[in-house]
Amino acid sequence: MRGRRNSDTFVCMTETAPAGKHAMIAARADDVVKTYGSGDTAVHALRGVSIGFRAGEFTAIMGPSGSGKSTLMHCLAGLDTVTEGEVHIGDVGLAGLSDKEMTKLRRDRIGFVFQAFNLVPTLTAEENITLPQGIAGREVDRPWFDTVIDRLGIRPRLNHRPSELSGGQQQRVACARALVGRPDIIFGDEPTGNLDSRSSGEVLAILRAATDEFNQTVVIVTHDPRAASYADRVVFLADGQIVRELQRPSADDVFEVMRNLDDSAPGQDDHGQSTRPAGSGEVN
Numbered sequence: 074m075r076g077r078r079n080s081d082t083f084v085c086m087t088e089t090a091p092a093g094k095h096a097m098i099a100a101r102a103d104d105v106v107k108t109y110g111s112g113d114t115a116v117h118a119l120r121g122v123s124i125g126f127r128a129g130e131f132t133a134i135m136g137p138s139g140s141g142k143s144t145l146m147h148c149l150a151g152l153d154t155v156t157e158g159e160v161h162i163g164d165v166g167l168a169g170l171s172d173k174e175m176t177k178l179r180r181d182r183i184g185f186v187f188q189a190f191n192l193v194p195t196l197t198a199e200e201n202i203t204l205p206q207g208i209a210g211r212e213v214d215r216p217w218f219d220t221v222i223d224r225l226g227i228r229p230r231l232n233h234r235p236s237e238l239s240g241g242q243q244q245r246v247a248c249a250r251a252l253v254g255r256p257d258i259i260f261g262d263e264p265t266g267n268l269d270s271r272s273s274g275e276v277l278a279i280l281r282a283a284t285d286e287f288n289q290t291v292v293i294v295t296h297d298p299r300a301a302s303y304a305d306r307v308v309f310l311a312d313g314q315i316v317r318e319l320q321r322p323s324a325d326d327v328f329e330v331m332r333n334l335d336d337s338a339p340g341q342d343d344h345g346q347s348t349r350p351a352g353s354g355e356v357n
């Protein structure tokens with residue numbers, strides 16, 4: 074657990090970006106609504122979410138199950154479309170992009186680390202790490218590749234296939250794959266969900282280093298307060314809305330907010346309809 078200053082804020086980050094390292098917005102969502110289905114069976118996964126992610130910043134998204142965390146991440150990463158509102162990666166709006174342009178943007182500017190690792194079983198660790206560069210027809214930056222794999226401690230495992238690696242090693246390979254292409258922004262959907270605490274710590278440390286040493290932007294979804302305590306800020310969703318944000322919290326701070334959210338959440342009914350009073354849980 075890291076001893077960090079705790080201060081709540083409810084201020085929209087896009088409006089308060091300071092000058093310097095964090096001034097540039099790497100990604101943002103503006104009034105994003107995501108509804109699955111329609112009519113009586115419509116599920117309101119996101120109900121007007123606005124948030125910005127500064128370049129070089131590590132953000133963790135938390136919230137009760139079904140609060141919309143994965144949906145928000147998938148919309149931000151262009152893996153899903155929004156029903157209303159806009160998403161930008163850097164200054165590129167995703168709404169107007171063709172499938173081809175979207176694929177190129179994801180390939181060039183976004184890295185992914187998922188809970189299920191998504192490694193190709195027939196390829197070695199090294200082949201998995203360099204696969205996206207190969208598909209893009211780009212040369213692998215070898216000095217950078219060396220830096221990343223040494224930082225992750227996976228050099229001795231480069232010739233092994235995923236089945237010959239532990240969960241933690243597979244996740245580090247997935248991290249290396251995300252880092253080697255030098256994407257502007259890395260999205261992690263429960264990147265430590267399948268890992269023991271030691272491997273979790275290693276993966277979180279490299280994601281932390283991605284921001285501190287490599288000036289990349291990291292956004293993860295997690296249920297783990299300890300994982301969230303590695304972030305610069307933690308954003309809490311409930312019922313498809315941002316309801317709270319902590320700056321540089323400790324794991325205990327995060328745990329406390331999660332406990333209150335879980336306690337106070339009548340949440341959603343089976344169709345994702347809010348059962349809260351109108352106006353509750355809004356960002357001021």
Ligand SMILES: Nc1ncnc2c1ncn2[C@@H]1O[C@H](COP(=O)(O)OP(=O)(O)OP(=O)(O)O)[C@@H](O)[C@H]1O
Pocket residue numbers: 109110116117118136137138139140141142143144145341344345
């Ligand atoms: N493809 C889909 N079709 C219909 N409903 C969906 C779909 N994906 C998500 N949902 C619904 O949208 C809501 C938000 O889901 P989401 O997966 O974003 O929540 P989450 O906070 O990531 O949950 P968890 O922590 O359990 O993974 C839930 O009610 C979920 O059932």
